Structure formats: structure tokens, C-alpha cells
Amino acid sequence: MTLADHATAATRSGRRADAERNRAAIIAAAGEVFAECGGGVDVxxxxxRSxxxxGTLYRHFPTKDELLATVxxxxxNAWLTDAHQQAVATEDPWQALVxxxxxxxDNQADxxxxxxxxATTGGPSESCVQRCYSLIDQVRTRCVDAGVLRTGVTTEDLFLLSGSLSQAVLTTADSHPGTWRRLLRISLDGLSSRNTEPLPEPDSAATDRALPRPAPSEMIAG
Amino acid sequence: MTLADHATAATRSGRRADAERNRAAIIAAAGEVFAECGGGVDVxxxxxRSxxxxGTLYRHFPTKDELLATVxxxxxNAWLTDAHQQAVATEDPWQALVxxxxxxxDNQADxxxxxxxxATTGGPSESCVQRCYSLIDQVRTRCVDAGVLRTGVTTEDLFLLSGSLSQAVLTTADSHPGTWRRLLRISLDGLSSRNTEPLPEPDSAATDRALPRPAPSEMIAG
DNA sequence: GAACAACAGGAGCAGGTGCTCCGCTTGATG
DNA sequence: CATCAAGCGGAGCACCTGCTCCTGTTGTTC
Structure with missing residues (x-):
């Protein structure tokens, strides 16, 4: 690496080379530690581990929350990008949902x-929630068009179901690894258009208070 | 109340009357507070609230964990007893499961x-887990005998599913009250004997289907 | 190589929480 | 009513954890 490269690198990010290295090390270590221990781990x-x-850690990330959010x-987003590509690449709509x-x-199991x-908020940030919502809605719409999805299943249903199953993956990971696949299969079969009975209506109170989540159509346009 | 009665009451529990009152007040208050705020609440x-x-609190319960466990x-156990009675009183096996x-x-929603x-351990103590397991197994067996339950569904499946849905109830209670009924309906329909495809084996293909997840260090390139 | 700004590091601070200690109070007893 | 052990209360201790401060160091520039 030439001196010019060093200078360029430093200028680009506005940081010194050692600072850049440390920042990367912190993000990498935080990624591992948060994954293993959860967000409650000691800074x-x-x-x-990094x-x-x-002092260095807090120079790069003013609060623990900000570090966690960044990681x-x-x-x-890496998962979302993968998931989106996979969904697009899967021709059969139902298989895309599965x-x-x-x-x-699989991704969240560890x-x-x-x-x-x-599981609690749908993602680290509002924009992530929106991207996730939008992805689910795309897959759902394809299933609806193909007539393979149970009538009345909303994007929100699928979103909440994915959160619920995520929790199950985590809590059963140690004692019953792989069992979540059975629960997933059960849920998916309950989502199939083979089931013709209508789902219970969501509480009216819930729809009234339905907040910041934009309608699926708005998200696709944006 | 005679003096003898006082003496008897004190002797029976080995405690003074005021101590007995305080113990009851602590349990009652702890029940509310833990229910509202979770086990992490400040003692x-x-x-x-009680x-x-x-000093009084810790005289009756040597640690916070022991208080939590007691409550x-x-x-x-109160719920288990109710659930058991209701299950026995319901003639239709499938309705008993539902x-x-x-x-x-409903009980856990608040x-x-x-x-x-x-959701994490199946209950406060091992004996509770066993009672719960036993209750689920009774209901499951009735459904199997009646031919209304999907082939291959185990007591453990139902147990883990109940834990997963419990989590969902809690995390959606504020933003989407009542939506858990839709998820429950979906799961129950997936459990019905209408579904004839076998469930995945408990320990199959858990590892070889796992996708490699990029390390955080790889994600920050650029 | 010299000068300097940016950076590193870890001891220490502040606030929160589980739990204890000990002087004061009160119910049970004769 | 007098006695006193059982019981009570809450200030305070110990530890944890997010975060800061300040001194010494290092990368960068000329």
C-alpha cells in the first residue's frame, strides 16, 4: 500500500488508518458477542474481544445502543438482501414463501x-421493518395471485408469525435443535389455501391504533 | 376471635399474625408487579406496593428468585388446575385442544x-413442566384416538408451539391485541388431521441446510 | 525527523439493583 | 400490664454496567 493509498483511505472516511482498523475490529467483535449473548451483554x-x-470503543460509537443498532x-440488511434475491429467484410462489x-x-438460529x-420490534430500525414488510408483501401477493395462500392472511400475519417462530428457534435451539422445522411446517400448512375457514377478525382497537406502518401499496411504490 | 384461636393460627404456620399478613401482602403485590413488568423488576x-x-420482604423470601419462583x-398451578378441569369437561377432543x-x-396475555x-423453560419449576406436559399429553391422546390430530404430532410439538405462541401474545399485546388468535387458528389448522404430509424428523438436516452467514467484518467492506 | 492533532487505553465515576444490618416496634404470653 | 422474642423498616453496602476523563501514544504532514 502506497502512502497515497493511506492518505486516500484516511481522507475518504475522515479517519486515521488505525482508527479505521479499530472501528472494523469493534464491529466484528460486537457482531459475534451480540449474536452469542444478546443485546444485554457487558460492553x-x-x-x-476486539x-x-x-475509550476507543466509545469514540467510535457514542452509546452502546448505537453500536448495537449499527451491527x-x-x-x-445482509439477510434482507439475501432473502430478497432468493425470493425473486424462486419461481414457485409457495416455495418462495417457504x-x-x-x-x-436458519439465519437467526444462532x-x-x-x-x-x-421478534419484539420487527427489526433494528424502522427502515428495516419497512424493507422486511415490503419483502413479505411481495411474496404474499405472488401467493395470493397464484391462489395458494389462505384467504384473509395479511402481511402483518406473516410478519408476526415470523417473529413468533424466531423466538421459538432461539428458545429451542439448545434443547431441541431442528424442532422449529416441525412448527414451521405446521404453520405453513395452516397458511395454505386448503384451509377455507375464515380467520378471526383482528381487534378493531388494533386497526384504530395501527400506526406508522404504511400500507403495502405505498411501500412498493416507494 | 379468642386468644386460643390466635395462638393456634400463630402456631400452625409458626409465624406471628402480622408476619402472616405481610407474607400474603408480599405475594399478592409480587404477583401483580411481576405480571406487569416481568421478572426483571426492581425488588x-x-x-x-406491598x-x-x-427487611420484611427478605425475611420471608431469602432471594428475589425464590420470591419469583413462589409466585x-x-x-x-392455578392455571394448570383450571386448564385441567376445562379439558376434562370438554367432550369433543379437538375442542379440548383448542x-x-x-x-x-388468554391467561398469559397479561x-x-x-x-x-x-416460553423459555416451560414453567417455573420442573414439576410444573411435568404437570403441563402431562395435561397436553392427555388432550393429545384423546385427539389421536378420535383421529382428528395430524399424524406424528408429539406432545413436545404442542408444548413448544404453546411456548412460541405465548411469546407472540406478549410481544404483540400492545401493538396488535387479539392478533394472536389468528396465529393460533393458523397453527391449529396446521395441526388438524386434514394435513397428511409427514412432519420433518426432529433432528434431520438441521445443520447441512444451514446457510453460511457473512461475518460482520465481511459486511463492512467499502 | 519534528510537530501536532487525532487516537488509544483503562481507571474511575454515576446510577441502578440485589441484599444486609441493626436499632426500633409489636404481637403473644403469663 | 410487663416482658421479650419475633418481626419490621429502610439506610446503606457491594457489585454490576454504561459511560467519561485524562494522560500517554501514534499516524500524518511538511
Whole structure:
């Protein structure tokens, strides 16, 4: 690496080379530690594993939450991109839906922090939630058009179901690895258009309070 | 109340009357607070709400965990007894299964601590887990005998499913109250004997189908 | 190589929480 | 009513954890 390269690298990010290295090390270590222990882990553990002092860590990320959000967003977006590509590449609509769930749960099976954020809020940030919602809606619409999805199943149903199964993956990972595939299969069969009985109506109170989540059509346009 | 009665009451429990009152107040307050806030709540809040000092609280329960365990076991056993009676009283086997899930989720919808313990370990204590397992197995066997349950569904499947749905109830309680009924319906339809395809084996293909997830360090390229 | 700004590091601070200690109070007893 | 052990209350201790401060160091520039 030439001196010019060093200079360029430093200028691009506005940071010194060692700072850049440390930032990468922190993100890498935080990714591992959060995945293993969840978001509640001690920040000192991350500093230790990245070979960096507390001061350095907090220079790069002003709060623990911001570090967690950064890491989660990286991991989540990487998954979303994969999931989107896979869904597009799968011709059969129902298989696209099945593949979405399987990839989600496979991916989350060893990442506590991601499951925590996904199962409780749908993702690390509002934009991630929207992307996820939009992806699910695309897959759902294809299934509806093909007539393979149970009548009345909403994007929100699929979203909440994926969160619920995510939790199940995590809590059964140690004692019953792989059992989540059975629960997934059961749920998927319940989602098939073979089931003709209508689903119970969601609480009217819920629809009234339905907040910031834009209608699926709006998300596709954007 | 005669003096003898006082003496008897004190002797029976080995405690003074005021101590007995305080113990009851602590359990009652702890039940509410744990239900509202979960097991992570500050012990001071329980002491405050029960109108008792910290010393008194810790005189009756040597640790917070023991208090939590006591309360959870009381609540859990009360639910188990109800659930058992209801199951026995329901003649139709499938309705007994449906009723079990509905009662469980209705009951847990407003109790954070119970869900936490149920979803992660199946209950506050090993004996509770066993009672719960046993109840599920009774209902399951009736459904199997009646030919209404999908072939291959195990007691463990139903147990894990109930834990998963419990989590869903809790995480959607605020934003989407009542939506869990839709997820429950979907799951129950997937459990019906209408579904003839076999479920995946418990320990099959769990590892070889796992997709490699990019390490955080690979994701920050650029 | 010299000068300097950016950076590293870890001891220490602040706030929160489980739990204890000990002087004061009260119910049971004769 | 007097006695006193059982019981009570809450200030305080110990530990954990997010975060900061400040001194010494290192990368970058000329």
C-alpha cells in the first residue's frame, strides 16, 4: 500500500488508518458477542474481544445502543438482501414463501441479538421493518395471485408469525435443535389455501391504533 | 376471635399474625408487579406496593428468585388446575385442544413473568413442566384416538408451539391485541388431521441446510 | 525527523439493583 | 400490664454496567 493509498483511505472516511482498523475490529467483535449473548451483554466484553479500550470503543460509537443498532442493521440488511434475491429467484410462489421462512429462521438460529430485535420490534430500525414488510408483501401477493395462500392472511400475519417462530428457534435451539422445522411446517400448512375457514377478525382497537406502518401499496411504490 | 384461636393460627404456620399478613401482602403485590413488568423488576417496587420494608420482604423470601419462583408456581398451578378441569369437561377432543391453547394464551396475555418462564423453560419449576406436559399429553391422546390430530404430532410439538405462541401474545399485546388468535387458528389448522404430509424428523438436516452467514467484518467492506 | 492533532487505553465515576444490618416496634404470653 | 422474642423498616453496602476523563501514544504532514 502506497502512502497515497493511506492518505486516500484516511481522507475518504475522515479517519486515521488505525482508527479505521479499530472501528472494523469493534464491529466484528460486537457482531459475534451480540449474536452469542444478546443485546444485554457487558460492553467490556466487546472491548476485550476486539482488543480495544473502552475509550476507543466509545469514540467510535457514542452509546452502546448505537453500536448495537449499527451491527444489527448490517446483519439484518445482509439477510434482507439475501432473502430478497432468493425470493425473486424462486419461481414457485409457495416455495418462495417457504424459502423466506426457512432462510429467516436458519439465519437467526444462532444470533440472539437479531432475534431479540426482530421478534419484539420487527427489526433494528424502522427502515428495516419497512424493507422486511415490503419483502413479505411481495411474496404474499405472488401467493395470493397464484391462489395458494389462505384467504384473509395479511402481511402483518406473516410478519408476526415470523417473529413468533424466531423466538421459538432461539428458545429451542439448545434443547431441541431442528424442532422449529416441525412448527414451521405446521404453520405453513395452516397458511395454505386448503384451509377455507375464515380467520378471526383482528381487534378493531388494533386497526384504530395501527400506526406508522404504511400500507403495502405505498411501500412498493416507494 | 379468642386468644386460643390466635395462638393456634400463630402456631400452625409458626409465624406471628402480622408476619402472616405481610407474607400474603408480599405475594399478592409480587404477583401483580411481576405480571406487569416481568421478572426483571426492581425488588423495591414490590416492597413499596406491598407496603412492607425491604427487611420484611427478605425475611420471608431469602432471594428475589425464590420470591419469583413462589409466585410463579402459585399462578402457574392455578392455571394448570383450571386448564385441567376445562379439558376434562370438554367432550369433543379437538375442542379440548383448542380450548387448552385459548385458555393458556388468554391467561398469559397479561402476565409477563409467566410468559417469560413458560416460553423459555416451560414453567417455573420442573414439576410444573411435568404437570403441563402431562395435561397436553392427555388432550393429545384423546385427539389421536378420535383421529382428528395430524399424524406424528408429539406432545413436545404442542408444548413448544404453546411456548412460541405465548411469546407472540406478549410481544404483540400492545401493538396488535387479539392478533394472536389468528396465529393460533393458523397453527391449529396446521395441526388438524386434514394435513397428511409427514412432519420433518426432529433432528434431520438441521445443520447441512444451514446457510453460511457473512461475518460482520465481511459486511463492512467499502 | 519534528510537530501536532487525532487516537488509544483503562481507571474511575454515576446510577441502578440485589441484599444486609441493626436499632426500633409489636404481637403473644403469663 | 410487663416482658421479650419475633418481626419490621429502610439506610446503606457491594457489585454490576454504561459511560467519561485524562494522560500517554501514534499516524500524518511538511
Amino acid at each position: 467490556r466484553e466487546i472491548a476485550r 482488543g480495544v479500550g473502552m 444489527l442493521e448490517l446483519q439484518f 424459502g423466506f421462512f426457512e432462510q429467516l429462521l 444470533n440472539r441479538a437479531v432475534v431479540e430485535s426482530y | 423495591r417496587e414490590i416492597a413499596r 407496603g412492607v420494608g425491604m 410463579l408456581e402459585l399462578q402457574f 380450548g387448552f391453547f385459548e385458555q393458556l394464551l 402476565n409477563r413473568a409467566v410468559v417469560e418462564s413458560y
